[in-house]
Amino acid sequence: MAQALEADRDVDHIIGLDVEEPKVPLERTEYVRADQSYSILARIVKATQIDTIVHTFLVVDSTHMSGRQLHETNVIGTMNLLAAAGAPEGSVRHVIVKSSSLVYGSSMQDPAWFRESMQRTAPPVSRVERSLVEVESYLRDFAVDNPHVTVTLLRFANVLGTDIVTPISKALETGIAPAIMGFDPLMQFVEEDDVIRSLHFAFDRQLQGVYNVAGDGRIPWSEVAHICGVRLVPMLPPILTGLTAGALSSLGLTDLPPELLDLLRYGRGIDNRKLKAAGFRYRWTSAGAIDSFAQARRLRRSVGASRPSYTYERDVENFFRRSAAVVRRPVES
Amino acid sequence: MVEPIRRQGALVPLRRPEERAAPLSDPRLSDVDEWGRSEHIRELTRRLYDPIYRHWFRAEWEGLEKIPTEGGALLVANHAGAIPSDAPAIMHGIETELNRPVYGMADHMFKGMPVIGTLWSRAGGVAAHPENAYRLLREQGQLALVFPEGTKGPGKIYTERYQLRRFGRGGFVEIAMRAGVPIIPIAVVGAEESMPTLFKVPGLARILGVPYVPITANMLMFGPLGLLAYFPSKFRLRVLDPVRFDVPPDQERYSKSRIMDAAEDIRVDLQETLYDMLRQRRSVWF
Numbered sequence: 001m002a003q004a005l006e007a008d009r010d011v012d013h014i015i016g017l018d019v020e021e022p023k024v025p026l027e028r029t030e031y032v033r034a035d036q037s038y039s040i041l042a043r044i045v046k047a048t049q050i051d052t053i054v055h056t057f058l059v060v061d062s063t064h065m066s067g068r069q070l071h072e073t074n075v076i077g078t079m080n081l082l083a084a085a086g087a088p089e090g091s092v093r094h095v096i097v098k099s100s101s102l103v104y105g106s107s108m109q110d111p112a113w114f115r116e117s118m119q120r121t122a123p124p125v126s127r128v129e130r131s132l133v134e135v136e137s138y139l140r141d142f143a144v145d146n147p148h149v150t151v152t153l154l155r156f157a158n159v160l161g162t163d164i165v166t167p168i169s170k171a172l173e174t175g176i177a178p179a180i181m182g183f184d185p186l187m188q189f190v191e192e193d194d195v196i197r198s199l200h201f202a203f204d205r206q207l208q209g210v211y212n213v214a215g216d217g218r219i220p221w222s223e224v225a226h227i228c229g230v231r232l233v234p235m236l237p238p239i240l241t242g243l244t245a246g247a248l249s250s251l252g253l254t255d256l257p258p259e260l261l262d263l264l265r266y267g268r269g270i271d272n273r274k275l276k277a278a279g280f281r282y283r284w285t286s287a288g289a290i291d292s293f294a295q296a297r298r299l300r301r302s303v304g305a306s307r308p309s310y311t312y313e314r315d316v317e318n319f320f321r322r323s324a325a326v327v328r329r330p331v332e333s
Numbered sequence: 334m335v336e337p338i339r340r341q342g343a344l345v346p347l348r349r350p351e352e353r354a355a356p357l358s359d360p361r362l363s364d365v366d367e368w369g370r371s372e373h374i375r376e377l378t379r380r381l382y383d384p385i386y387r388h389w390f391r392a393e394w395e396g397l398e399k400i401p402t403e404g405g406a407l408l409v410a411n412h413a414g415a416i417p418s419d420a421p422a423i424m425h426g427i428e429t430e431l432n433r434p435v436y437g438m439a440d441h442m443f444k445g446m447p448v449i450g451t452l453w454s455r456a457g458g459v460a461a462h463p464e465n466a467y468r469l470l471r472e473q474g475q476l477a478l479v480f481p482e483g484t485k486g487p488g489k490i491y492t493e494r495y496q497l498r499r500f501g502r503g504g505f506v507e508i509a510m511r512a513g514v515p516i517i518p519i520a521v522v523g524a525e526e527s528m529p530t531l532f533k534v535p536g537l538a539r540i541l542g543v544p545y546v547p548i549t550a551n552m553l554m555f556g557p558l559g560l561l562a563y564f565p566s567k568f569r570l571r572v573l574d575p576v577r578f579d580v581p582p583d584q585e586r587y588s589k590s591r592i593m594d595a596a597e598d599i600r601v602d603l604q605e606t607l608y609d610m611l612r613q614r615r616s617v618w619f
Contacts, residue, residue, distance in 0.1 A: 108445045111464035112368060118464070182447025186369055216357070223363045238447040266444060269367065285359040 037076040042084035049091040060100040074131040106262040116210040126259040152202040157214030161192030162296035177225035181234040185267025186218035191284035212270040215286035228294040369454035396572035405470035405514040408478040412486030415547035419524040470512035484544040491529035503596035513582030515575035520606040523568035
């Protein structure tokens with residue numbers, strides 16, 4: 001995301017906050033290390049008078065985080081962020097939040113396609129879903145209390161792509177697509193490139209309101225496995241699914257969070273036409289996103305992990321940027 | 334006149350080529366559509382079902398020409414038989430005669446059933462959600478089949494045959510109004526006798542979480558196989574005149590009394606037609 005913003009010449013300053021070091025080379029972004037609940041944010045906002053906050057730290061994958069950490073990051077982190085953004089006489093004019101289609105859940109009573117105005121049909125069961133629903137309710141309150149701030153809420157379908165790691169991509173990476181016996185749900189994906197582009201689009205066009213972001217089409221899980229060239233293994237029984245999944249994950253065979261189990265049973269579709277109507281052009285369909293992941297996976301299998309852990313370029317870039325010895329010339333635009 | 338020679342190197346304003354929307358790559362491998370329907374599997378189902386339709390039930394249609402060959406329409410029928418045999422017969426008949434797909438709308442319950450739910454979806458079943466119906470009818474101009482009686486129709490016992498139950502809360506009328514499509518009622522005779530329910534086991538139904546557990550005459554004759562084996566009753570289907578509503582589509586809400594009146598009119602019409610067909614029927618089997 002920061003890379004995409006750096007390419008935008010209208011953006012003067014970019015400040016990145018994360019609990020971890022950035023994993024990609026960044027040229028103009030100033031990085032600040034934050035604690036898990038992003039409590040430092042208010043001071044940064046005040047000090048730098050920034051006008052736009054792009055909130056992308058919501059955790060949607062519960063497999064690598066405890067419930068408490070998840071709550072801390074998603075709920076408390078968002079509260080801190082909104083408090084910083086809504087400070088009296090604050091400078092913030094636009095808040096963009098990256099949420100997930102998990103807020104719609106996945107249940108028997110669902111329509112084939114969720115539009116932005118629709119509510120989930122079953123109460124949230126998993127921690128991630130609960131926290132996201134809570135976050136969105138804070139955001140709604142924030143939007144009402146701060147009419148001078150443009151609030152964009154983007155709900156993303158399951159992301160697949162060349163680099164991103166999600167519970168689904170992890171499962172597919174092993175060469176096995178876990179399935180529930182007798183179910184072949186329709187799934188929807190969005191390519192990671194389209195994720196970044198849609199966030200940038202929301203920033204660029206000052207979109208207001210809730211938007212679904214997902215590739216066109218819904219693909220049966222069996223076909224997803226087929227496109228990736230992995231084997232579909234119906235390892236989960238239709239009853240006592242959660243229990244079996246728990247047992248399998250403690251054996252280290254799979255790692256399927258509860259919200260994914262619902263998805264593997266009922267699937268989900270979100271209507272992406274509102275964002276299209278706003279002028280956004282997708283580059284990938286659902287099947288295209290799967291294919292993009294499949295190609296990257298094939299490449300990884302041939303050449304190993306494509307990103308070397310250390311590149312001298314980054315240190316050289318740092319040198320060029322920071323060293324007083326470098327002769328600076330104004331950039332022509 | 335000599336055209337002025339442009340100075341070399343002068344900037345000539347060129348229109349920027351418009352960004353053309355190239356079709357996105359969509360590497361699909363199956364023909365499963367957004368509703369889960371696969372034309373391939375549908376074709377297979379039709380081939381398997383055709384002998385049953387032709388030689389077992391010997392289905393006969395009346396007024397099939399009243400169903401439009403294009404554009405959306407909501408088909409509404411009476412629902413009967415412990416495991417209803419009318420839905421496949423109606424879908425098969427229209428698809429083979431008119432050569433256009435029919436989406437059968439049924440309770441969400443199906444989605445929760447392993448194997449059956451998936452097959453049902455691939456064979457053209459869609460969960461009966463108002464949004465689904467609207468999208469099918471209004472945006473995609475398809476034929477959708479609903480049974481307004483819901484599970485109360487097939488859930489009745491043999492002594493109540495051909496007595497229409499309440500038509501829900503008239504939701505199907507509201508959808509047709511919103512989607513701006515006609516409702517086409519279809520009266521089906523024969524499904525009741527293909528799998529008559531003798532009595533029900535409410536306790537077991539509660540445990541299994543299904544609307545009813547029927548003990549059918551088929552079960553008594555064929556044992557557990559009776560769940561699959563229909564009696565060869567003669568199927569007659571009569572299409573009634575399309576019902577059109579002179580209200581603008583896409584409204585937030587429609588008059589509730591108007592909806593209930595229309596639903597009741599359609600129910601009475603269908604009931605009268607059923608009685609008429611039964612008066613003319615000489616035998617259940619021929």
